[in-house]
Amino acid sequence: MIDSSTSKVSRAITARKDAGSGAVIGYLPVGFPTLQTSIDAAVTLATNGIDVLELGLPYSDPVMDGPVIQAATQRALAEGFRVRELFPAVREIVSQTDVPIVVMTYWNPVSQYGAQRFADDLSAAGGAGLITPDLIPDEAAEWIAAADRADLDRVFLAAPSSSDARLRQAVEASRGFVYTVSTMGITGARSDVDAAAATLVARLREVGVENACVGLGISTAQQVREVLAYADGAIIGSAFVRALAEGGLEHLAAVASDMASGSRVS
Known part of the structure; x- marks a missing residue:
């Protein structure tokens, strides 16, 4: 099994589990609606109860993203965002909060930048790891x-369609958590989190997962509570992106605080 003793993300999730619940992981694309606002927005999540920050790296072909996140990442690219701007953004966020930061990115930008260079620059900026949705x-x-040399977490995905062998691979290769896809399809808030998520988490437990965090479709504090009844973390994306787009930092703070309330034991 992977040694997670140096993982900031594992420690953050464990702290929430020790408190009797689980972690809330919040996603926002870096560079949306501007680079500085995206930095301020990440800090806003961190100061309103979010336990782990997930920064999306804008990409020209975001095949897994729903319309809300696609629109945000495309705007960031239109505004001129470049991969090299990720690292000073992470550094600035880290200077303002102790909440660990993982980056969500498709593999092509990392490959083009250079895997070891990317890992070293992310680590030097204070980042905790990388989620790679299209890399098995x-x-x-x-x-x-590269991640081992830079002491970064690496997060792989598990889906309801994954075989037991694939789930075991994801568990053995991941450090920090396994990104547990609750539904088949693209990201986006749904009225009900797919019941398949609970079954998938149970299957991951059988093959030794340390932290299984559920994403895709969580949009209310009640859904956070439901997910944390069986999972180690709840991942929220589209709801936060929409809040930022529609109401700015003030509205984002209110939505984050509400979502985080679903992880607090009353």
Whole structure:
């Protein structure tokens, strides 16, 4: 099994579990609606109860993202966002909060930048790890080696369609948590979190997962509570992006505080 003793993300999730609940992980794309506002927005999540920050790296072909996140990332690119701007943004966020930061990115930008260079620059900026939704463990040797050298978490995905062998691979290759996809399809808030998520988490437990965090479709504090009844973390994305787009930092703070209330034991 992976040694998670140096993982900031694992420690943050464990702290929430020890408090009797689980972690809330909040996603926002860096560079939306502007680079500085995205930095301020990440800090806003951190200061309103979010336990782990997930920063999305804008990409020209975001095949897994729903319309809310696609629109935000496309605007960031239109505003001129470049990959190199990620690292000073992470550094500035880290200077204002102790909440660990993982970056969500498709593999192509990392490959183009250089896997080891990307890992080293992210680590130097204070980042905690990387989520790679389109990279499977048996094709990830280059990234696993780079992440090990930079002491970064690496988060792979598990889906309801994954075989037991694939789930075991994801568990063995991940450090920090396994991103547990609650539904088949793209991201976006749904009225009900798919019941398949609970079954998938149970299957991951059987193959030794340390932290299974559920994403895709969580949009209310009640859904956070429901997910944390069986999972170690709840991942929220579209709801936060929409809040920022529609009401700015003040509205984002209110939504984050509400979502975080779902993880607090009354």
